[in-house]
Amino acid sequence: MRIRLAAALSAVAATALLLSGCAGAGNPSATPSPSASSKCLLNAKPGTASDAVKVSGSGKDLTVTVPSGTNIDAATAAQRSVVKKGDGKDVVAGDLVSVQYRIVNATDNSVLDSSTRGVDDQLPILLDPQQQSLFVAALECQPLGSAVVLALPSKLLGEGAKPLVVYAQSTKKLPTVATGKAVAPEAGLPTVKLAKNGEPTITVPKADAPTATQVAVLKQGDGATVGSGDFVVVQYTGVTWADGKVFDSSWTRGAPTQFQTTGVVPGFRKALEGQKVGSQVLAVIPPADGYGATAQGSIPANSTLVFVVDILGTVPAAAAAQ
Numbered sequence: 001m002r003i004r005l006a007a008a009l010s011a012v013a014a015t016a017l018l019l020s021g022c023a024g025a026g027n028p029s030a031t032p033s034p035s036a037s038s039k040c041l042l043n044a045k046p047g048t049a050s051d052a053v054k055v056s057g058s059g060k061d062l063t064v065t066v067p068s069g070t071n072i073d074a075a076t077a078a079q080r081s082v083v084k085k086g087d088g089k090d091v092v093a094g095d096l097v098s099v100q101y102r103i104v105n106a107t108d109n110s111v112l113d114s115s116t117r118g119v120d121d122q123l124p125i126l127l128d129p130q131q132q133s134l135f136v137a138a139l140e141c142q143p144l145g146s147a148v149v150l151a152l153p154s155k156l157l158g159e160g161a162k163p164l165v166v167y168a169q170s171t172k173k174l175p176t177v178a179t180g181k182a183v184a185p186e187a188g189l190p191t192v193k194l195a196k197n198g199e200p201t202i203t204v205p206k207a208d209a210p211t212a213t214q215v216a217v218l219k220q221g222d223g224a225t226v227g228s229g230d231f232v233v234v235q236y237t238g239v240t241w242a243d244g245k246v247f248d249s250s251w252t253r254g255a256p257t258q259f260q261t262t263g264v265v266p267g268f269r270k271a272l273e274g275q276k277v278g279s280q281v282l283a284v285i286p287p288a289d290g291y292g293a294t295a296q297g298s299i300p301a302n303s304t305l306v307f308v309v310d311i312l313g314t315v316p317a318a319a320a321a322q
Contacts, residue, residue, distance in 0.1 A: 039092075040092075040140055040141040041093055041129055041136060041137075041140060042078065042136070042137045042140065043140065043141050044077070044078040044079060044080035044137055044150065045079065045080065046079060046080060046081040046082070047075055047079035047081075047151070048075075048079075049070060049071070049072040049074070049075050049079050049151040049153075050079035050080055050081035050149050050150065050151040050165075051079075051081050052066070052067055052070045053065070053066055053067075053070070053081070053149045053151065053165050053167075054066075054067060055083055055147070055149065055167055059120070059121050060116050060121050062100070062102065062121070062167070063102075064102045064104045064109075064111075064149070064165060064167045065109055066104065066106045066109055066165055070106070072106045072151045072152070072153050072154075072163040072165070073153045073154055073155070073163050074153075075151065075153045076153070077153075077156075078137055078150060078151065078152050078153075078156060079150070079151040080137070080138065080148055080149065080150045080151075081148065081149045081151075082142065082146060082147070082148050083147040083148060083149055083167075083169075084145075084146060084147040084169070085142075085143060085145075085146055086142065086143035086144050086145025086146035086147075086170065087143060087144075087145055088143050088144025088145050088170075088173070089143065089144055089173075090140075090141055090142065090143055090144075091127065091139045091140060091141070091142060091143070091144055091146075091170050091173075092127070092140055092141065093127050093128070093129050093136050093140055094127060094128070094254070094255040095126075095127050095173060096124060096125070096126050096127070096173070096174040096175075096176055096233060096256055096312060096313065097124070097125055097127065097139070097144070097170045097171070097172065097173050097174060098122045098123070098124055098125075098170070098171045098172040098173075098174055099115060099122060099123060099124075099125040099135065099139070099168055099169065099170055099171065100115050100121050100122050100147075100168070100169045100171060101113075101114065101115045101123075101125075101135070101138075101166065101167060101168040101169070102114045102115075102166070102167045103134075103164060103165075103166050104164065104165045104166075104167075105162050105163075105164065106151070106162065106163040106164055106165045107162050107163065112164070117316050118315070119224065122171055122172075123313075123315050124174055124233055124312070124313030124314070124315065126233045126255075126256055126257075126258050126313070127139065127140065128255070128257075128258065131258065132258075134150075134152075134166060135166075135168060137150060138150040138166050138168040139168055139170050142170075144170050144171075144172070144173055145169070145170065145171065146169065146170060147167070147168070147169035148167070148168055148169070149165060149166070149167055150165070150166040150167075150168070151163070151164075151165050152164045152165070152166070174312060174313060175312065176198075176235060176255070176256055176310075176312060177197070177198030177235065177310055177312075178198070178218075178219045178221060178235075178278055178279060178280035178310035178311065178312070179219075179221065179278045180219035180220045180221035180222065180276070180278040180279045180280065181219060181220050182218070182219055183216075183217050183218055183219060183220050185216070185218065186216045188205065188207070189205075189214065189216055189282060189284060190202050190203060190204045190205060190239075190241075190282065190284065190306050191203045191205075192218060192282060192308050197251075198235070198310065199237070199249075199251040200237050200308040202237060202239045202244065202246075202306055202308055203244065204239065204241050204244040204306060209241040209242075209284070209286060209304035210284055210286060210304075211286055212286065213266075213267040213270055213271075213283065213284065213285050213286060213289045214283070214284045215270060215271045215281055215282070215283050215284075216281065216282045217275070217279055217280070217281055217282075218280040218281065218282055218308070219278070219279055219280035219310075220276070220278075220279055221275075221276040221277050221278020221279035221280075221311065222276060222278055223276050223277025223278045223311075223314075224276065224277050224314050225274065225275070225276050225277075225314075226261065226272050226273050226274065226275050226276075226277070226311065226314045227273065227314070227316065227317065228261065228262075228273055228317070229260060229261055229262045229317035230260070230261055230273070230314045230315060230316060230317050231258060231259070231260050231261075231314065231315040231317070232258065232259065232260075232261060232272055232311060232312075232313065232314050232315075233256050233257070233258045233311075233312045233313035233314070234250070234256060234257060234258070234259075234272075234309050234310060234311055234312055235250045235251060235256050235257075235309070235310040235312065236248075236249065236250050236257070236307055236308065236309040236310070237249040237250075237251060237307065237308050238305055238306065238307045239305075239306050240299060240300070240303045240304065240305060240306070241284070241303070241304035241305070241306055242300070242303065242304070245298075247297070247298045247299050256310075256312055260317070261273055265285065265289060265290050265291060265305075266289040266290075267283060267285030267286070267289030267290055267305070268283065268285065268307060268309075270283070270289065271283035271285075271307065271309060272309070272311065275311055276311070277311050277312065277313055277314055278311065279310075279311050280308065280309065280310050280311070281307075281308070281309050281311070282306070282307070282308055283305075283306070283307045283308075283309065284304065284305075284306050285304065285305040285306070285307070286304050287301075287302045287303060287304065290303065290304070290305045291303065291305075
């Protein structure tokens, strides 16, 4: 379930090189724990290249220009200049923030990706070093509200890449638990008890598992609607119906996770698409909409799966085609 919301050419995908070795080893889809996120991973410094970039306008009219003659490839490392200093707490890896951004090809000023498709020219970004290293490099260790320019020489981006410039401003820290209005639970489905931090404990009833996928809203949000193929940011816990044991959970990794709705089992996709950000949903997924007769790690073959999912953010599927 790995994605990169800023999928502007292979060069952006290669920005994982920026933080290579900094985030530690482990599960490649895991997000950093809060303790691992409390320090700067790159903390890029300003330089002549990043200082030269011009930013003008505001909102959807914001433009980023690399002046003629600016040689970003002359730099030996990423450079970051602060255009505007925010007044909030420092942003760190693992945070979920609303971001206005532009990603520009530094050789011709063409816009490779932007937040213009978002509400008020902003999109939710999970600062995951393994999937969103570009935004981690741009925004980490700067106060919330800061706007920065990040200049990336091509040598950091992989063979055949062009130098990039990223403008990014963090505007708001977003909740990492569902904030919607509680909905009365449906009879016969697993029950859910929430800890103070929002982590769910799922209790499966002593009954036969349903034969069709069932989805129940536990909290009704009022944010953007998750569309077909959208990229979503969620917290989730999954247990098997047979024994109620947890087989996977973003909560144990200490931060939300992100993926495309088309990249998960059909039952999970059914639970997400059409729901609103801020919602918490319960999904009971029989084998036909899960992993079927194939065992997956600690999940036995022919397992019915139960998920509780907090929907924290969604980005239109167009993000993958920029």
